[in-house]
Amino acid sequence: MPMALGTDYELQDCTLARALEVVGERWSLLILRDAFYGVQRFNDFLTHLGIPRAVLTARLNALVAAGVLRKEPYQQTPLRHGYLLTDAGLELWGPLYQLSRWGSRHATEAGPYHLFAHAACGTDLDLVGACPTCGGAPVRPAEIVMRPNPARTGSRREDAVSLALVRPHPLLEPIASAAAPA
Template identity: 65%
Template sequence: MALGTDYAQQDCTLARALEVVGERWSLLIVRDAFYGVRRFNDFLVHLDIPRAVLTARLAALTEAGVLRKEAYQQSPPRYDYVLTDAGLDLWPPLHALMRWGGRHASRGEPTRTFHHAACGSRLDMTGGCPACEVAQVAPADVEMRWVSDAGRPGRVDQVAAALATTSPLLRPVRGAAGADAFAGGDDPGNS
């Protein structure tokens, strides 16, 4: 087997996790789901991902119990893809990876930081709130702050995850449209 989910030799939980979310695009799909993206076409536009690959990934993530399909119309059958409890539990590794990327793999375009909605403190490396001494802030209590290009006050969004009924983050903010709406990330060098 050339690629994919075959980590059979790697008999450990990291390999098990990578079988589920280790493939190309999978974690980016999960990230978008945290930001409120729910529909096939919205994932398609934001990720600029081949349709066939998106179809396969959504099916695999649903099969693995990370996402679940919720019908929003009957004919033709159309589904929202929303995070399950297992999917919501992916927030700690996801946030940790984003922090690492911001610190060590950034190209110097800091545009987004995550904060505890209750107190406004920036989340630490592990997704906890240092001010409130909360070890793990739930995705629904996380606020995403956009750092404006020109130093003006940025936009603030809730990382609403499966709680959202719409996709507020789909609206482009600074860029033209589409994928630009998700541009940026944690500011590098600030830990």
Template identity: 45%
Template structure:
């Protein structure tokens, strides 16, 4: 689907305000590489600033910016876990958890097209050790799976 744009064909605008498109609006929030990787790490249980930084190798200023934006957009919430000094962790909100199907679909697509040695991570069903399918079900027992039903394990391409 092609949308009319006032921009030259080889120049992508910084925002998508002129487009009446839900994909464009969603990209305004999660269309940045670091943002999706932060969300992925949050699904894997990462919650604290230093742990995000260690997990991703991201610059502190970039991480601060993305975490602030994700909180402002309501995908993460900042929760104090220590006083003196104040320390916070970042937890997925319901809105953030709703990204799980999109993140898993992107992961499986990447496994099919960009993992020549096999998936680096296997998303397994905790209940029976089956694997996540593109339909977000377990390939062994057929159960519908959500973020609480699965765990990430090293795959052959790790």
């Protein structure tokens, strides 16, 4: 609930409220989830999320202003840029992963849509996002590989991003949005 009037929690003595001012608005966390999946371009966010264009514009600008995303040119002519996670944005992986895990336990019957493993050893992450085999702190996003849950059949989405994610995919690696597999 950032920027716009009436959407802040300024009277709360709580850093949770501060965090929600940045990422608490509708769509914001889903946009960031996509950014972790490797989505970078406006149109890929648009088709994968099914979000109204004007709302996507507003959210991306707000997240850039909040220092969670940054704009990075990927071609010069015509000038085009993608949206990438900043260091602060990368640190949102923990809460995002935990919330997703909570959702798979309590807000759906059929379990998770995607599974997340430590790239170095292939072990699925535990509930705080650490590697049970290698131990230690939670695994950083760049060292995580996601794959579809084989027990979850029938992904009904047909957009470029969803199609790219049917194969195992390292987090943060750009989605090949123009690739049309034969």
